[in-house]
Amino acid sequence: MSLKEYEASFLAYVKKILNMQEAISVLYWDLRTGAPKNAVRQRSNVISQLSSDVFKMSTSKEMEHYLITLEEAIQAGKCTLEVEKTVEFLRREFDHNTKIPVEEYEAYVKCQAESESVWAEAKTENNFSKFEPYLTEIIEYKRKFVEYLGYGDSKYDTYLKQYEPGMSVAKLDEVFAAVREKLVPIVKAISNSGKNFEREEMKANVSKQKQREICEDFLTTLGYDFNSGRLDETSHPFATNINLGDVRVTTKYHEDYFAKALFSTIHECGHALYEQNISKSLEGLPIAQGASLGIHESQSLLYEKMIGQSFEFWKGNYSKLTKQLNGVLDDVSLEDFYKAINHSKPSYIRIEADELTYPLHIMLRYEIEKDLLDGLIQVKDLPAIWNKKMEEYLGIIPPTNREGVLQDVHWSMGLFGYFPTYALGAMYAAQIKATMEKDLTNVNELIESNDFHSILNWLKINIHQYGATKTPQELLKDVTGEELNVQFYIEYLENKYAKLYELSFSEQNMGSEA
Amino acid sequence: MSLKEYEASFLAYVKKILNMQEAISVLYWDLRTGAPKNAVRQRSNVISQLSSDVFKMSTSKEMEHYLITLEEAIQAGKCTLEVEKTVEFLRREFDHNTKIPVEEYEAYVKCQAESESVWAEAKTENNFSKFEPYLTEIIEYKRKFVEYLGYGDSKYDTYLKQYEPGMSVAKLDEVFAAVREKLVPIVKAISNSGKNFEREEMKANVSKQKQREICEDFLTTLGYDFNSGRLDETSHPFATNINLGDVRVTTKYHEDYFAKALFSTIHECGHALYEQNISKSLEGLPIAQGASLGIHESQSLLYEKMIGQSFEFWKGNYSKLTKQLNGVLDDVSLEDFYKAINHSKPSYIRIEADELTYPLHIMLRYEIEKDLLDGLIQVKDLPAIWNKKMEEYLGIIPPTNREGVLQDVHWSMGLFGYFPTYALGAMYAAQIKATMEKDLTNVNELIESNDFHSILNWLKINIHQYGATKTPQELLKDVTGEELNVQFYIEYLENKYAKLYELSFSEQNMGSEA
Numbered sequence A, B: 001m002s003l004k005e006y007e008a009s010f011l012a013y014v015k016k017i018l019n020m021q022e023a024i025s026v027l028y029w030d031l032r033t034g035a036p037k038n039a040v041r042q043r044s045n046v047i048s049q050l051s052s053d054v055f056k057m058s059t060s061k062e063m064e065h066y067l068i069t070l071e072e073a074i075q076a077g078k079c080t081l082e083v084e085k086t087v088e089f090l091r092r093e094f095d096h097n098t099k100i101p102v103e104e105y106e107a108y109v110k111c112q113a114e115s116e117s118v119w120a121e122a123k124t125e126n127n128f129s130k131f132e133p134y135l136t137e138i139i140e141y142k143r144k145f146v147e148y149l150g151y152g153d154s155k156y157d158t159y160l161k162q163y164e165p166g167m168s169v170a171k172l173d174e175v176f177a178a179v180r181e182k183l184v185p186i187v188k189a190i191s192n193s194g195k196n197f198e199r200e201e202m203k204a205n206v207s208k209q210k211q212r213e214i215c216e217d218f219l220t221t222l223g224y225d226f227n228s229g230r231l232d233e234t235s236h237p238f239a240t241n242i243n244l245g246d247v248r249v250t251t252k253y254h255e256d257y258f259a260k261a262l263f264s265t266i267h268e269c270g271h272a273l274y275e276q277n278i279s280k281s282l283e284g285l286p287i288a289q290g291a292s293l294g295i296h297e298s299q300s301l302l303y304e305k306m307i308g309q310s311f312e313f314w315k316g317n318y319s320k321l322t323k324q325l326n327g328v329l330d331d332v333s334l335e336d337f338y339k340a341i342n343h344s345k346p347s348y349i350r351i352e353a354d355e356l357t358y359p360l361h362i363m364l365r366y367e368i369e370k371d372l373l374d375g376l377i378q379v380k381d382l383p384a385i386w387n388k389k390m391e392e393y394l395g396i397i398p399p400t401n402r403e404g405v406l407q408d409v410h411w412s413m414g415l416f417g418y419f420p421t422y423a424l425g426a427m428y429a430a431q432i433k434a435t436m437e438k439d440l441t442n443v444n445e446l447i448e449s450n451d452f453h454s455i456l457n458w459l460k461i462n463i464h465q466y467g468a469t470k471t472p473q474e475l476l477k478d479v480t481g482e483e484l485n486v487q488f489y490i491e492y493l494e495n496k497y498a499k500l501y502e503l504s505f506s507e508q509n510m511g512s513e514a
Helices: A003-032 A037-058 A061-075 A081-099 A102-125 A128-149 A155-163 A169-193 A208-222 A258-276 A293-307 A311-324 A334-342 A358-373 A379-394 A420-440 A443-448 A452-462 A472-480 A487-501 B003-032 B037-058 B061-075 B081-099 B102-125 B128-149 B155-163 B169-193 B208-222 B258-276 B293-307 B311-324 B334-342 B358-373 B379-394 B420-440 B443-448 B452-462 B472-480 B487-501 B507-513
Strands: A231-233 A239-243 A246-251 B231-233 B239-243 B246-251
Touching: A003 A037, A003 A061, A003 A081, A003 A239, A003 A246, A003 B003, A003 B037, A037 A061, A037 A081, A037 B003, A037 B239, A037 B246, A061 A081, A081 A128, A102 A128, A128 A155, A128 A358, A128 A379, A155 A169, A155 A358, A169 A358, A169 A379, A169 A420, A169 A487, A208 A231, A208 A258, A208 A311, A208 A452, A239 A258, A239 B037, A246 A258, A246 B037, A258 A293, A258 A452, A293 A420, A293 A452, A293 A472, A311 A334, A311 A443, A334 A487, A358 A379, A358 A420, A420 A443, A420 A452, A420 A472, A420 A487, A443 A452, B003 B037, B003 B061, B003 B081, B003 B239, B003 B246, B037 B061, B037 B081, B061 B081, B081 B128, B102 B128, B128 B155, B128 B358, B128 B379, B155 B169, B155 B358, B169 B358, B169 B379, B169 B420, B169 B487, B208 B231, B208 B258, B208 B311, B208 B452, B239 B258, B246 B258, B258 B293, B258 B452, B293 B420, B293 B452, B293 B472, B311 B334, B311 B443, B334 B487, B358 B379, B358 B420, B420 B443, B420 B452, B420 B472, B420 B487, B443 B452
Parallel strands: A231 A246, B231 B246
Antiparallel strands: A239 A246, B239 B246
């Protein structure tokens, strides 16, 4: 068989896996957007069968043979970039999935499943000790598995890189410290200012149907292609790349808080625009997806926070929105609306946190995860550790564990190394937006005039089209000329919130509080 | 391995096939209820891959071994009824799929696919000769394949039995002749009466949202379980049994003819009630579906025509409907509404035909199919044959082939033996309803008082629960005490339309015209 034929056979094999993954994606989407209650039990069998087939094909002897043979051909410079990147991608997956002994992994999956449902009960009952033994077991698995998987400077790196290739504890420690040093005093200063931007009008009743129309309208404005996607209702909003011509958005309508649905939709729109604009030449390859969770989040946060919650955006859209809402906002000026949607206040729950306080929630989790993996802290001490860090970073202590250490599902599912990608997304976004401003010169004017075509086009050319052919750091360097530089993010937050709260956060003023 | 273990291994194998079929069903449902335009091309690859996997597993050596071994055990009386019926079911499929040489079948599938798109063009262009060579080739394949598949008295039987096990040309010839003899003069008498029950009000504009609410309401009234299903919009309405806890209904809203959507929804509701009420003990077996297409259609027609278009039904529901429609029907009395929805008039297009003229459309197709398979007529002569039969049965001649021989997609897809099941459904339904009336004594009162629980329960106990564990004729005999007896259907139509048109269709009056 010639190399060309061998490559074709490899790509056909890969395509088969992707086709099954596409079926799984539709099944998940369906389950989460209105599959009837009684469908669920049997549907899980279907998903688990197809997932198991995908796992078998991705870790088969056949796959191993393809990888070894093609790695040699790549070394010899004989393969296309697409094949090279596909092989790299599948190799990472193959190694991860074959280094851990199958029986141990199966026992872990079982523990994980139990743990998730025990967590849900423990959260409802506000009973940390119920969850404690399960989380302890999960951590034990994680600590054992990292030995199989191997690690360099830090055990945490191994898990972090699964979601954010190329990222390291060393780098995270550095950027998080820089951000925290600036942010903690800013959050304090805002709290001390006593300013409250909230408006009762934001809680007006708006029908689901009306919210749906508004969300569809804003999706269209931002460039979301309804010929390659659709909008549906769900309980935990997500975007899903089913195939490159089918990237769906979901949202949750809050009849007593329309803005939540709108910004959540814009967030998912950012994810979806990324996937809708991946180069069609990557179709049928596993690299036809975002470069990493962090880069993905940079696109959703760029659209949600930096565009959707900017003053310019509402200068261009507020009069339309007030019309769409039939009087609900008639007594709220553009300026007050802008302030209301950006109101910042320390709060207990991460997913309800505002843009400014959000990264502090992430750092707290990151530090705990790292110490758990390194065996420096015990699960039983987590509530106390959690609350201490909350007080230190945000100046508040959760009244219950339900609003504290028990709030997130992630650890019960064994997701360690995942949280930092949320914060990285915002940092990447600020750095990317700074370059976009240099390139396009008039980004604020484009936003104000609803000219999102130019913005989307810039993102497409610089980021979206590449899918996962570049690592996050390669991508960032190619676009912005440097690797992650957290100063862009710090400046973005300082500027936005200084203006918003009419406070000055310069070194001199904050020094005494830092 | 013990027989018990062997059975378990067989059932696990079968379950794997059904799980893949469930995935395919969701993918189809998704494609037909709003998947974005650009999803379709790649989605077809997924469906075709999964279908091919299902085909391979259903015709594998492994399957053959299971069937042979279990057939012996069944002979020896060692298996449960469920296993026995499952083996019978899979054997029919296995034989059908393995008797035809693979290469010939693949060539046929290719011809079929081309034929379908050529048919669509030919229909649009009203150009029968464009379709002629393709249909000729399809018939040649069908005539050749029937030699591989084997046949008894009639070649047509082989194809008919695929959709309606136990049915035969001998029986169909008999019942169709009896129906035609009665029906043709009735249709003529109604035409000659000059009565027109149509009402302009039925064409009033009713929003999709409103129609959706009405359809949901009627589905609930009839006992459709939304915990095990959902209602969506599509272009060609269907019901689909994804799993026993997920039986979905789809409909098409006509903004200028609300009644069409309503009755189409009730039709699909009849199909869905059948599948929602199959015994849960059959879950995971291929026999957890309707007994045949004909029995399926009996349930949809019972609900749509015999209940939904009955006077009693509207006595119980008309005032609610007029309220739901906000004045649209204020000038239409209950009696006139009933007449309008049952207006009968010979027409060219089968899917738009009324209850009375519909079976004549089927007979015409049946006769042509049979003669084509037997080589008694040529494809090139079809337009003339079609028009001649239309004049004979319905007294009208289609002005174009588009409204005549080119109207249906079925033949282009190689579906021969399928059409009769539509007519059989109505005949079964009349016979089943007659028994239900004997058993429950007050069916009309139940309908009038919207007590559909008793009716559904009777159908569940007598028909639905059995799924495909009984053949259509076994089922009919167990329920009604006899095999198909077409007199029930003839009497039903005579009574309903005599009353409706205030005409008498007794032997004496009609004799001269028959």
